[in-house]
Amino acid sequence: MFNKKGFLVSALLLALSLFLIACGGGTADNDGGEEAEGEGDGQQFIQILTGGTEGTYYPLGGTFAQVINDNVDSVEANATSTGASVENMNSISSGDGEIAFTQTDIASYAAEGEVMFDEANEDFSAIGTLYPETIQIVTTKDSGIESVEDLEGKTVSVGAPGSGTNANADNILEVHGLDINEDITARDLDFGDSTTGIQDGTIDAAFITSGTPTGAVESLAASIDVNIVPIEPEKAQELMDQYSYYSEDEVPEGTYGLESAVPTVAVQAMLVAHNDLSEDLVYEMTKAIFDNTDQISHAKGEEISADTALEGVGIDIHPGAQKYFDEAGVSAE
Template structure:
């Protein structure tokens, strides 16, 4: 019995010593923790690294390589920012991804941005989750075929197998508009194929499709690859039809593909929309300001040929949607307005 009581007493004394030791240790650590906490607060001005996903387009188009260049410019000129370009299905997919929070910056066409903002055409609900950074360069609508195809006019596409762009791309909307003003229906008068630029030109080369709509800055890599093995033709859009298109859809403008592009023997008249950059509205005003400044004040660092067309002075031409506050701040500071 004594042994049990003695054992119980010893156990209680042991437990009490542990409690006292823990309390003493806690007081000591508390003093140290206070010092460490003050040290952390002092270094809290340094922001954590910000990851920026730049949503582009297919690897054979203009968005993807240009997006890679933009990412590099941002990384070279902003501290604590890591930007990366990602290949996507282009404009429509990008606007949906921005709405879902799956990207921070996105390439898109001005017409698609306007559709997204208004919840029109391919968008069921208005997208209020983005603001424009600025427009970049004309995106030329190129109706590509080979000279052997015999396709010379838009009307010649009737009954033909024609690529009208990857699902989720702005090219599809452009094809629909252009066919419409020429009296053709995209669903009834052609055999439409939803292919990206690379698959489109491969299909033309293989003979599985007859022609393709490609909306992209010229020269487009996929078309250049086709021109390296085949004699390429770009279908002309007359001034009359271009004007009809512009009267109906204000975001189009006349454009021209110069002689010599893709080996063309003479220039080709067509139409274009504008390529633009948008940013997610959750990005801070300061961050978007700095990225806008980095892009438009370092165009000499843009290795892509389209860099020659990109400038702050023209960045509000045809923008068509509200600017992100950070971009607005940059253009206001530089006296640039629409």
């Protein structure tokens, strides 16, 4: 009798389970699938494209993701290591990320289909600029190179072909009356190989576009006296008149052992968003970042401010970001 009752109870429970499933009660597998897609509970997943793990974009992107997760409901943001600016623009275009770090000049080239981009990219717009990516022309004190014009006839690293550094070098040489292909012996080296080449004498100088102080240049300065070649204010202005994404900057006194500040120019590190993201979502994420800069656990957080976030943007602002800046009373000058 006990066994018969047990069997009847089990049968009833099984029937009830099947009934609930048929009525939409769901299964564990189905619930997990909805969460993975960001549906069901309204969760939206945001991939932040950054840069190499040894650079600035990647750790800064990680802290941005945390700030967004802490301050925006129903969003899960994650930072992904990438090849940085140029790769990020191509990835945004192909739908492989929602937010990306890039340089302002690279964003402009991507939007217009110029330099390293074969066609215009209309899939993204700006959230805002973050901090200067300073253009440093690095050499040694003993090189005799004191001006950009002194680079004529020298062996100079200009960054990898198609890189942001390469484009910066081309622009700067041009406003000084020099041709990157004719007036210097150009070498296509990354930052580490550039400073190694300066140290061993195989190159005379190197263009490096990076936030200061740059680790590779600090390492060089630890073993040899470094000189940063100035870009004088009148040439900086000429450059800014031709290309809206440049701004005046300097390498501060004491950096790399410099006895005084050196004038130069910079592009800006910036964030862009895919245009498929809604105005409300981009508004909330922009607000989260710029209203909570004290929560950015990275040294560059001290340079990030809503007040300067529209300087040197050079491309269209995402409507959601524009809504935030309008509320904050920030406008592009």
